[in-house]
Amino acid sequence: MALVLNEEQRLLRDTARDFLATSAPVNALRKLRDEHDATGYCPELWRQMTDLGWANIIVPEVYDGLDFGFVGLSLIMEETGRTLTASPLFASSVVGTSAILMGGNTQQKENLLPRVAAGDLTLALALEESHHHRPSTIATRAEHQKGGYVINGEKTFVLDGHSADKLIVVARTSGEYKSTEGISLFLVDSSADGVKCHRTIMADSRNAANIEFEQVSVDADSLIGDENSGWDILEPVLDRGRIAIAAEMMGCALEAFERTMDYLKERVQFDVHIGSFQALQHRAAHMQAEIELCRSVLLQAAFSVNEAPEQLPILASLAKAKLNELVKLVTNEAVQMHGGIGITDELDIGLFLKRARVTMQIFGDTGFHKDRYATLCNY
Amino acid sequence: MENLEQFRIEVRQWLELNCPDSQRHPMAAKEQYWGGRTGKFSSADARLWFERMRDKGWIAPEWPAAYGGGGLSDRQGKIIKEEVKRIGARPPLVSIGIWMLGPALLEYGSEEQKQKHIRAIVNGEIRWCQGYSEPGSGSDLASLQTKAEDRGDHFLVNGSKIWTTSADKSDWIFCLVRTDPNVKKQAGISFLLIDMASAGVSVSPIRLISGESEFCQTFFDNVQVPKENLLAELNSGWSVAKFLLVHERKLMSELGSDSPRQVMAPNVVAHEYLDVENGKLVDPQLRSELVDYDMSMHAIALTHFRTFEEKTAGVHSAAPLVMKYVGTEAEKIKSELLLAIMGSRGLGWEGEQFTDQEIDTLRLWAMSKAMTIAGGTSEVQLNVIAKNVLQLPKS
Numbered sequence: 001m002a003l004v005l006n007e008e009q010r011l012l013r014d015t016a017r018d019f020l021a022t023s024a025p026v027n028a029l030r031k032l033r034d035e036h037d038a039t040g041y042c043p044e045l046w047r048q049m050t051d052l053g054w055a056n057i058i059v060p061e062v063y064d065g066l067d068f069g070f071v072g073l074s075l076i077m078e079e080t081g082r083t084l085t086a087s088p089l090f091a092s093s094v095v096g097t098s099a100i101l102m103g104g105n106t107q108q109k110e111n112l113l114p115r116v117a118a119g120d121l122t123l124a125l126a127l128e129e130s131h132h133h134r135p136s137t138i139a140t141r142a143e144h145q146k147g148g149y150v151i152n153g154e155k156t157f158v159l160d161g162h163s164a165d166k167l168i169v170v171a172r173t174s175g176e177y178k179s180t181e182g183i184s185l186f187l188v189d190s191s192a193d194g195v196k197c198h199r200t201i202m203a204d205s206r207n208a209a210n211i212e213f214e215q216v217s218v219d220a221d222s223l224i225g226d227e228n229s230g231w232d233i234l235e236p237v238l239d240r241g242r243i244a245i246a247a248e249m250m251g252c253a254l255e256a257f258e259r260t261m262d263y264l265k266e267r268v269q270f271d272v273h274i275g276s277f278q279a280l281q282h283r284a285a286h287m288q289a290e291i292e293l294c295r296s297v298l299l300q301a302a303f304s305v306n307e308a309p310e311q312l313p314i315l316a317s318l319a320k321a322k323l324n325e326l327v328k329l330v331t332n333e334a335v336q337m338h339g340g341i342g343i344t345d346e347l348d349i350g351l352f353l354k355r356a357r358v359t360m361q362i363f364g365d366t367g368f369h370k371d372r373y374a375t376l377c378n379y
Numbered sequence: 380m381e382n383l384e385q386f387r388i389e390v391r392q393w394l395e396l397n398c399p400d401s402q403r404h405p406m407a408a409k410e411q412y413w414g415g416r417t418g419k420f421s422s423a424d425a426r427l428w429f430e431r432m433r434d435k436g437w438i439a440p441e442w443p444a445a446y447g448g449g450g451l452s453d454r455q456g457k458i459i460k461e462e463v464k465r466i467g468a469r470p471p472l473v474s475i476g477i478w479m480l481g482p483a484l485l486e487y488g489s490e491e492q493k494q495k496h497i498r499a500i501v502n503g504e505i506r507w508c509q510g511y512s513e514p515g516s517g518s519d520l521a522s523l524q525t526k527a528e529d530r531g532d533h534f535l536v537n538g539s540k541i542w543t544t545s546a547d548k549s550d551w552i553f554c555l556v557r558t559d560p561n562v563k564k565q566a567g568i569s570f571l572l573i574d575m576a577s578a579g580v581s582v583s584p585i586r587l588i589s590g591e592s593e594f595c596q597t598f599f600d601n602v603q604v605p606k607e608n609l610l611a612e613l614n615s616g617w618s619v620a621k622f623l624l625v626h627e628r629k630l631m632s633e634l635g636s637d638s639p640r641q642v643m644a645p646n647v648v649a650h651e652y653l654d655v656e657n658g659k660l661v662d663p664q665l666r667s668e669l670v671d672y673d674m675s676m677h678a679i680a681l682t683h684f685r686t687f688e689e690k691t692a693g694v695h696s697a698a699p700l701v702m703k704y705v706g707t708e709a710e711k712i713k714s715e716l717l718l719a720i721m722g723s724r725g726l727g728w729e730g731e732q733f734t735d736q737e738i739d740t741l742r743l744w745a746m747s748k749a750m751t752i753a754g755g756t757s758e759v760q761l762n763v764i765a766k767n768v769l770q771l772p773k774s
């Protein structure tokens with residue numbers, strides 16, 4: 001039933017929560033960061049996650065998937081937000097897998113999906129070209145050459161780009177610089193000649209890369225979908241990504257919020273618990289109200305992916321914009337309400353603040369989604 | 380599920396046949412029908428629409444048929460509401476009896492009380508008002524002082540109530556009164572039903588910033604109230620009040636989506652009053668505020684939907700407790716936004732130079748300020764969330 005989780009979904013969420021709390025707590029991210037881990041995530045953990053079927057949740061049964069629906073995937077994303085778990089789940093199993101599912105031909109699906117689901121192969125979307133999300137502003141070009149294509153261009157903020165086996169490259173095959181027409185998607189091996197990858201070390205200690213493509217040759221069958229119609233695949237893929245990242249943001253916000261509420265009940269000043277101060281209570285209660293609204297939005301958005309695709313664009317923008325604002329509010333308040341200890345590296349709260357800041361920029365900031373929402377409402 | 384779809388079709392067909400065309404658009408304040416001994420219909424169609432809905436049992440669809448309700452399920456009731464809204468039909472009866480007192484009567488009333496009062500509410504015969512607040516007791520409602528002394532076969536009531544909405548037009552008042560001054564303040568309160576025609580009851584209207592005088596101060600001077608008018612046990616009025624408050628807050632949280640006095644949606648008004656170029660509002664600030672508002676309302680609507688689904692599925696969540704706060708705060712934002720969009724045309728107080736819509740918008744802007752005060756202020760709502768949801772220590 002819409003907006004209320006069913007038994008199976010609750011079970012999946014609880015299992016994910018238990019697993020992540022023991023196998024991938026926030027400390028795991030801290031360790032990756034402190035050890036300057038080259039992969040940026042723990043392959044052993046990723047193996048366990050794929051064994052649990054998490055990379056396979058939205059894949060239909062014909063490709064040996066679990067066909068559990070997008071709500072299930074969003075629940076897992078939410079739980080990884082609570083533990084700040086670094087893994088290719090978002091880049092590969094949400095975005096990459098969706099692109100193959102929605103745009104790929106049978107051969108690509110049969111060839112790629114099982115390997116992605118098993119964790120033997122990871123994908124990443126090479127989309128952004130500037131420091132703001134402008135998905136149709138594409139200068140990277142793919143030109144015909146010897147029955148295939150040659151790709152030239154530069155990409156930035158490619159999530160999990162430095163560790164992915166294959167990149168899904170958004171390139172222009174025709175059309176004007178900012179046009180949604182003339183965009184095509186290509187599968188490119190990250191080890192192909194002419195692909196130069198620079199990992200970017202970012203605030204959240206997670207993984208992204210700047211990638212250059214210089215005279216990179218690919219076969220004709222590396223094209224995903226039809227030439228020049230990549231936008232029709234890209235837009236719904238991005239919307240799924242927006243909802244999934246919004247779910248992660250919800251987990252991040254909830255965890256930071258709950259830890260802060262615990263602190264309000266623990267910390268004593270002026271001989272009373274600081275949670276008894278009404279100035280803090282009202283701000284906390286306001287956050288609770290925002291959390292409730294975001295919860296409904298997120299559920300409806302995740303449901304819409306499978307149940308009401310015609311509402312997907314508006315709900316994806318609503319969800320991303322709302323969660324951007326929520327996670328900003330909650331992580332900032334979390335730091336403030338902890339006082340001095342809140343800005344120490346020792347306390348995890350800072351890690352939530354940093355991850356929140358990065359997620360706000362992924363697949364569209366608040367302004368981007370407000371503008372899109374208004375446009376979809378015809379004003 | 381299939382049955383519900385069938386039910387929806389039947390509702391739709393019935394409404395198509397029975398709702399007069401003139402009743403299918405938002406109404407001005409003066410067109411509302413509130414029932415009661417002195418209630419008047421604004422037109423013959425308004426009467427017809429009310430009588431048809433009443434005879435169908437759809438004035439209170441979810442209430443038991445034995446007392447004049449429709450005897451339908453919550454889901455069916457919701458479908459009727461949705462279908463009524465779909466064709467833009469106005470509520471046939473606007474009634475505090477239905478919104479607030481009825482659920483408490485059903486929960487706490489004796490058989491005689493239910494027989495006597497519920498049918499009269501549904502039939503629009505008796506109009507009720509709420510006597511809680513007093514000059515010295517607002518947010519701290521439990522400190523109320525209006526006292527009711529036991530005089531054998533009746534209570535003797537003395538004191539005064541304030542902010543009593545529509546007391547001057549109501550027939551009966553439900554009151555919280557002090558029946559025991561010597562215990563913890565919440566434990567000495569009872570819930571009394573009082574006929575306003577009783578000797579010793581008087582009201583004086585209070586004029587508001589909206590220019591209307593929806594409120595009164597209500598005085599009780601040695602008013603004799605029969606014992607049978609006590610709802611629930613003696614000194615258990617606070618429980619009834621809390622039960623009823625939940626309904627009041629739910630109602631207020633839905634005002635934005637279900638107001639009996641609808642003003643136009645801001646995004647519609649925007650196209651009428653603002654410059655549009657290439658399908659886009661030119662003013663970036665107002666466009667930004669408009670989308671903020673629309674997104675909030677979208678989120679609020681989805682949350683109403685969620686609370687309904689959760690209730691039906693027996694799932695507990697904190698959502699119902701936040702809705703009064705978010706809903707009424709959004710109403711204030713909406714009114715400010717509408718005035719900003721209308722510019723100086725939104726500032727008309729009265730007269731021929733402004734449209735009815737413009738004047739109504741301004742009056743509602745003034746009234747919107749009341750919504751975050753009535754039924755427990757926003758600050759009190761936040762206190763409740765902090766205490767009951769977050770379980771923060773007492774301040």
Ligand SMILES: Cc1cc2nc3c(=O)[nH]c(=O)nc-3n(C[C@H](O)[C@H](O)[C@H](O)COP(=O)(O)OP(=O)(O)OC[C@H]3O[C@@H](n4cnc5c(N)ncnc54)[C@H](O)[C@@H]3O)c2cc1C
Nearest residue numbers: 509510511512517518542543544749752753754755756758
């Ligand atoms: C439109 C409207 C209709 C109404 N209709 C009725 C009616 O029909 N019957 C009826 O009985 N009453 C009615 N009321 C009264 C309403 O219930 C009270 O106005 C309300 O409970 C607030 O009480 P007060 O006005 O005394 O304000 P106060 O309680 O004096 O509040 C003043 C300010 O102090 C703040 N404050 C108070 N206590 C706290 C606290 N503990 N923590 C933080 N801040 C606090 C409030 O939030 C507010 O900002 C109506 C009010 C309005 C506006």
